Amino acid sequence: MRRPYSGPEAATATATATASCRRRLRAFKRWMRSQGIECSDTLGLRVEEVEGNGIRVIALSDLQEGDAVVRIPKKCCLTIKTSGARSLIESAGLDGTLGLCVALMFEKSLGHRSPWFPYLHLLPAAQSIPLLWTLDQLNSLLLGTELHKIVKEDKALIYEDWQECILPLLDSAPLTIYEELNPDFFSVEEYFAAKSLVASRSFEIDDYHGFGMVPLADLFNHKTGAEDLHLTSIFLPLVHVSDAEDNLKRDEYEMTDDVEENHGLDEYNNSLDAEQLTQKSQLRQGSCGNKWECSSTSEDEPTVLEMIMVKDVKCGAEVFNTYGTLGNAALLHRYGFTEADNPYDIVNMDLELVLEWSSSLYSSRHSRRRLALWRRLDYSGCVSQNSEYFEISGNGEPQVELLILLYIISLPDEPFDQLDLTVSSTEENLNEWLSIILEKGGYIQRETAAEMSKDLLLTRSVCDALLSLANIRESFFGSNSLEDDMEALNKCCCIKERELYYSLILRISERRILEKLRIYAAESAQLSATGQSKRASTMRKKMKTRR
Structure with missing residues (x-):
């Protein structure tokens, strides 16, 4: 692959973007540990040098089929049930991906006050799928393909959804929630951006949560017909008190090791310091230290998502997930990329x-x-x-x-x-x-x-x-x-x-x-x-x- 940039100014811009992504990635790793998300030491998250903001998951040692390499409590996933806008979304009768888009926009509008801020800050503002392309781009780039007509119809339907479902929320929201609503984050542009992220990154979690944004799981790149690991649900007891305290100590140690960029991470880190002190006190008393745990899961559903290796992967190789056996039209439509010689x-x-x-x-x-x-x-x-x-x-x-x-x-x-x-x-x-x-x-x-x-x-x-x-x-x-x-x-x-x-x-x-x-x-x-x-x-x- 040829390098996309040339010249000192372009090289400087790429280096700046790469450094920014690395800082956000470090903050995300600390946030994962504070939320009980476990990522095996055999996996490494690497920033793409060329793209500047792309992330790959690399095997740091040989991985064997059956290895459990990631565990994600469902309470850490951003869903309608876990979002602070849950009551607003459910009272409006919204569900599915539409309701999840509202939850995502709401949490993004909170900035560093959102419990998912380091995760949301790591995500791109939007995914470059055809839904976000201009009409000129659709007419010139997709002419003749089956997506040409489909995407134009999608744009019209999604705009109707925004008019009929999103705009009324701003007028009907209860006063306690309305104070949190920033209309700038619920514009048609923001809705299309949220739609692109939900379409390309969300997972179906279970019957209770429905679709949701799953931190860490959505960082694995796709490769058609070459799935290395699989996402599944399991029952798992809460983390042991001593283990949780060890995680908090690791967080405190790394907090002093980095100075974050001024996009809300400093404010979030200060609030995280205070929350960790509260968690320590609660852990010593034997109580749960996460404020979403009691309200975000159903008793009949497994509490944890686990990613398990489905085949061996050699040290140094990228670890891939798969979005299914999809042809290029489906890949471009939902995820924004295609694959040469796609067998499907x-x-x-x-x-x-x-x-x-x-x-x-x-x-x-x-x-x-x-x-x-x-x-x-x-x-x-x-x-x-x-x-x-x-x-x-x-x-x-x-x-x-x-x-x-x-x-x-x-x-x-x-x-x-x-x-x-x-x-x-x-x-x-x-x-x-x-x-x-x-x-x-x-x-x-x-x-x-x-x-x-x-x-x-x-x-x-x-x-x-x-x-x-x-x-x-x-x-x-x-x-x-x-x-x-x-x-x-x-x-x-x-x-x-x-x-x-x-x-x-x-x-x-x-x-x-x-x-x-x-x-x-x-x-x-x-x-x-x-x-x-x-x-x-x-x-x-x-x-x-x-x-």
Whole structure:
């Protein structure tokens, strides 16, 4: 990876950002210990020298599968239940990620008075996901991708949420909470920023807490299909008194070892000193020293989140979590980055696009009747945000429901009418329906239906349809060719031009899949022609034998 900056001024800015992040990281580590968050000595938190504010988790010694390396009390997670705005959020009937966004904005508005200040101070102000991009960026960088339309719809819906749910809070808040509310931290810009952090960093904790911000767990970077550790819930007793006092002593020792930047950390450290003295007194009396513990957990739920190694990791290697087996569109949409050669990449083909193609070749009545029969056979595509679509896998293979729809659309009128009548007058299961469809195409006998594969759906007409759909979908990317995008990516820096870099990876991955779909359709058409020729030859031989 090339270095993003050059020149003395840029180098100074990078060094300043790196030093600032290190100071905030040290404050965060002290805060973790004060809250009972345990991080194994086998893990190290390292600031990225290049980015200046990125953090990686490194194995400081060999890690073994089954090792428990992180323990996080649920009372330390920022959730609706633990936030100081809980009563306000619940009285307004807000829950899920919307309620968590309000909790996050409220705690950020408190500054150093928030119990989560060192954690929030370590986080970026917002995550660079497409939701925060300008409309010009969306139209230029995501043109042709499946995210282009989705993100614009998201922006409109989230703005409506702010108008309908967030603004009324400022007027309806009880006086005791209203004094804490700073309208500047509840603006539409702050809501979008909170939404980006919740979308990219929150975890589903349990049924009681729902989604929440989990300190430390969200610092592990993602790697698709390469999860090193897993987050889970366990029951764990409270920390022993002597252990807690040892933690407090370590905090006091490190408090004198650093001078923090003037962004509220000094004020927080002073309040932490006072709180630690109170904790010492409470610990000696055998009482709980954390003011959120009694109100932030359910008796039926485990009290601690634990991160356990799921495979061995060598000393010096980065330790990765995973957000799931996600394609690049999903990664960019929610987390703001993409991965080259992502094995889980897909391309979506909208049902609307299929119907537009059908209507360009056949009458509208023809398309409506074929779609209606497909529906009556209980077939459907994938559905998301009121949009129905079909997935094209990374190797260019289309979803079978799309093949069935294209097969029905391309059937001549007479066999289609017979099939339509049969479906209306009998009751069969899906496999039997599919056998009827294929039988009408003249390719198989009914008794061999159980052995059929979707290759039988790939007639010449269906393959031609796939080629047409791939070409139409490719045209959405504009005048730039795939080679143009690849050349632009080679010249792009992922740090200085983050949005362009990751959007180019998405465009390239989607266009490569469409290219594979065209190859898949062309090869299938050849196999279909060869198969028809062999079947015809077999039939002629059988007829000669009978004679």
